[in-house]
Amino acid sequence: MSSTAGKSRTIKVDCLARVEGEGALFVKMKGDRVTDVKFTIYEPPRLFEAFLRGRHFSEVPDIVARICGICPIAYQMSAVHAIERALGVRIDPAIRMLRRLFYCGEWIESHALHIFMLHAPDFLGYPDAIQMARDYRGVVEQALRLKKIGNRIVTVMGGREIHPVSVAVGGFYRVPARSELSPLLEDLKWALDASLQSVRLVAGFEFPDFEQPYEFVALSHPDEYPFNEGRLASNKGLDIDVAEYEEHFLEQHVKHSNALQSVLRARGSYMVGPLARFNLNFARLPEVAQQAARDSGLSVPCNNPFRSIIVRAVELVFACWEAIRVIEAYEPPAAPRAAISMHAGTGCAVTEAPRGLLYHRYRIDDEGLVQFAKIVPPTSQNQKRMEEDLWQFVPQLATRPTDEVTWKCEQALRNYDPCISCATHFLRVHIERE
Amino acid sequence: MNSNGRKKPKIAVFKFASCDGCQLSLLDAEDELLAVAGVVEIAYFPEASRSMAKGPYDVGLVEGSITTHHDAERIQQVRRQCHKLVTIGACATAGGIQALRNSRDIDEFIRVVYATPQYISTLKLSTPIAEHVPVDFELRGCPINKAQLIELISATLAGRKPNIPTYSVCMECKRRANVCIAVAEGIACLGPVTQAGCGAICPSFNRGCYGCYGPMESPNTASLVEQFRILGQSDPQIARAFRGFNAWAWQFRKASEECERHE
Numbered sequence: 088m089s090s091t092a093g094k095s096r097t098i099k100v101d102c103l104a105r106v107e108g109e110g111a112l113f114v115k116m117k118g119d120r121v122t123d124v125k126f127t128i129y130e131p132p133r134l135f136e137a138f139l140r141g142r143h144f145s146e147v148p149d150i151v152a153r154i155c156g157i158c159p160i161a162y163q164m165s166a167v168h169a170i171e172r173a174l175g176v177r178i179d180p181a182i183r184m185l186r187r188l189f190y191c192g193e194w195i196e197s198h199a200l201h202i203f204m205l206h207a208p209d210f211l212g213y214p215d216a217i218q219m220a221r222d223y224r225g226v227v228e229q230a231l232r233l234k235k236i237g238n239r240i241v242t243v244m245g246g247r248e249i250h251p252v253s254v255a256v257g258g259f260y261r262v263p264a265r266s267e268l269s270p271l272l273e274d275l276k277w278a279l280d281a282s283l284q285s286v287r288l289v290a291g292f293e294f295p296d297f298e299q300p301y302e303f304v305a306l307s308h309p310d311e312y313p314f315n316e317g318r319l320a321s322n323k324g325l326d327i328d329v330a331e332y333e334e335h336f337l338e339q340h341v342k343h344s345n346a347l348q349s350v351l352r353a354r355g356s357y358m359v360g361p362l363a364r365f366n367l368n369f370a371r372l373p374e375v376a377q378q379a380a381r382d383s384g385l386s387v388p389c390n391n392p393f394r395s396i397i398v399r400a401v402e403l404v405f406a407c408w409e410a411i412r413v414i415e416a417y418e419p420p421a422a423p424r425a426a427i428s429m430h431a432g433t434g435c436a437v438t439e440a441p442r443g444l445l446y447h448r449y450r451i452d453d454e455g456l457v458q459f460a461k462i463v464p465p466t467s468q469n470q471k472r473m474e475e476d477l478w479q480f481v482p483q484l485a486t487r488p489t490d491e492v493t494w495k496c497e498q499a500l501r502n503y504d505p506c507i508s509c510a511t512h513f514l515r516v517h518i519e520r521e
Numbered sequence: 522m523n524s525n526g527r528k529k530p531k532i533a534v535f536k537f538a539s540c541d542g543c544q545l546s547l548l549d550a551e552d553e554l555l556a557v558a559g560v561v562e563i564a565y566f567p568e569a570s571r572s573m574a575k576g577p578y579d580v581g582l583v584e585g586s587i588t589t590h591h592d593a594e595r596i597q598q599v600r601r602q603c604h605k606l607v608t609i610g611a612c613a614t615a616g617g618i619q620a621l622r623n624s625r626d627i628d629e630f631i632r633v634v635y636a637t638p639q640y641i642s643t644l645k646l647s648t649p650i651a652e653h654v655p656v657d658f659e660l661r662g663c664p665i666n667k668a669q670l671i672e673l674i675s676a677t678l679a680g681r682k683p684n685i686p687t688y689s690v691c692m693e694c695k696r697r698a699n700v701c702i703a704v705a706e707g708i709a710c711l712g713p714v715t716q717a718g719c720g721a722i723c724p725s726f727n728r729g730c731y732g733c734y735g736p737m738e739s740p741n742t743a744s745l746v747e748q749f750r751i752l753g754q755s756d757p758q759i760a761r762a763f764r765g766f767n768a769w770a771w772q773f774r775k776a777s778e779e780c781e782r783h784e
Contacts (some may be wrong), residue, residue, distance in 0.1 A: 104567045104571035104573070105568065105569065107541045107545075109536060118768070120772060131592065132631070132643055134631065135618075135634075137629075137630035138621035140633075143761065144766075147733060149765075150618060150765075153617075155540050155541070156542020156543070156544075156545045159542070208571075214571045215571065217554075217555070217558045218570075218572070224555075227555070230557075231551040233554075233747040246719075246720075246722035246725065247719070248549050249542040249545060249546065249549065249664040250542060250664055252722050252723050252731075253726050260726045260727050262727075270696075296734065399666065423727070424614055494571075
């Protein structure tokens with residue numbers, strides 16, 4: 088019998104590390120029972136939806152990028168697609184492909200960062216990737232090079248890695264010439280190989296025996312692994328047009344958090360992100376990514392959130408493969424962006440940020456000024472499910488020392504690659520054992 | 522310890538209201554990161570590590586603006602722990618995009634975003650770090666330029682002034698041999714009043730500079746406003762142009778307020 092049996096304890100993490108933004112975790116236990124879990128986002132509110140009102144639609148992609156320094160492209164993509172729907176703008180097929188390539192760059196950069204610098208140290212027992220590099224120098228160097236290749240795509244297409252400047256409603260301010268993209272191919276072929284190695288490496292980590300009956304929600308497209316288009320689907324029967332999002336999802340404001348929590352009106356919490364995309368869209372992955380998943384022991388459905396690190400690596404394989412495909416087939420569009428005829432309108436869009444789906448809706452007046460904006464980031468959507476994971480996971484840890492419980496709780500949250508600045512437009516960990 | 526047996530200087534990274542992009546620039550310095558980690562001790566950097574060493578620190582890098590009572594107190598503690606304190610990015614240096622609340626009704630703003638406004642605690646103003654504590658250097662940009670960040674860290678540790686130019690974006694356009702988009706195409710561009718550092722990327726992408734590095738050393742905003750009017754921009758349009766990521770920097774604030782009065 089462990090000394091912790093029957094005792095009450097509080098597990099607190101005041102500043103959750105290796106996540107984007109500021110959040111805290113508070114878990115209260117009595118013996119092996121969990122009596123309270125609170126996931127607090129204390130990141131200060133920044134009130135984007137309020138100050139977007141009165142801005143011209145053309146300014147929106149640059150402003151919303153600043154919600155998140157890790158996934159600015161996701162914000163730009165959801166914004167332009169929503170505004171294009173509001174204004175009835177049709178984009179050139181070549182622009183559509185360039186936007187997929189741009190998103191590949193962000194997925195490669197963000198997934199390489201999360202897999203190796205934020206999540207892998209938990210599995211290998213290091214506080215961070217820099218300490219990890221003392222024993223795994225080659226792995227960290229390879230991760231940095233992968234990350235850099237993702238950033239390179241973004242820089243070539245958008246001028247800089249963070250808050251790129253090229254995205255415009257209707258297309259881009261400037262599109263790359265073939266000769267600017269083709270030099271990326273050699274690096275991307277290396278990156279595809281490094282991604283396959285990454286899948287093998289992370290598949291060898293030890294995973295807690297933990298599965299949950301998740302409702303996975305992601306975009307689903309008949310022909311492609313989703314970025315910007317498709318219907319909203321789940322493994323529990325959801326199959327709706329993006330325009331119906333707000334009829335099916337509800338944002339709740341809870342006292343302990345500066346982020347709104349999103350739930351499915353019919354069934355409560357749900358999960359978005361790589362695991363959801365993988366489970367719903369496995370058949371649309373290219374064969375090389377499917378084979379890497381099968382070889383690593385992944386099968387659909389995967390209900391163990393700790394294995395999301397393998398899924399992220401499989402998505403790295405996909406993103407490198409897709410980037411190569413787009414570049415090899417690239418023919419520049421006739422014009423960098425579509426002409427826009429101004430009229431009032433409302434439009435919404437969902438795109439797949441690296442950490443899950445991102446919903447935007449705008450109402451625009453006949454002068455092109457935003458009258459209303461609504462943004463639902465992935466971490467708001469995962470937040471309730473993250474708390475529920477802890478309710479279910481912590482009892483497994485009841486006999487373990489508090490330090491270990493704390494670390495495992497952090498790791499369970501990092502499964503979601505939470506992006507807290509996004510969620511507040513969230514994490515401190517407190518574990519209380521009385 | 523480093524190879525000559527001296528203690529490595531301790532660096533800490535603190536976050537206030539921000540998007541995390543500026544501190545991410547340190548992790549985005551893929552070619553330099555392991556080398557930097559070899560010569561300094563990254564003692565406190567929660568975004569990258571769960572090991573958080575206590576202060577004091579030799580250099581504190583501060584990202585984000587002050588928007589809550591709690592943060593207004595925390596920055597005082599941070600200042601006491603840091604021998605040198607430098608701010609990184611437009612939020613820490615000018616209040617950031619969230620300073621757009623400063624000229625508006627904050628209670629109305631919170632009601633727009635949150636169903637239960639009484640759960641939210643925030644200040645009326647989003648303010649730069651230097652309005653709260655003495656700051657040793659302010660690095661501009663939304664986001665910062667990672668090469669300037671490495672230069673700033675190196676210079677601060679060496680005790681010299683960082684080589685960060687304060688001239689305008691126009692100089693960088695000239696160096697890139699860009700044709701001036703304002704002159705040649707009549708595109709409204711904030712380049713003449715904005716500090717260099719980005720590498721003039723917006724004009725290189727066929728669009729006007731949107732001022733994300735903030736005002737240059739001595740910006741002639743009045744003259745640029747006149748030029749914008751000649752290009753056919755309305756006063757509300759010009760006011761919005763100055764109300765971006767450095768809206769609370771006083772030179773840009775003054776320009777936008779004048780355009781508003783002129784409407």
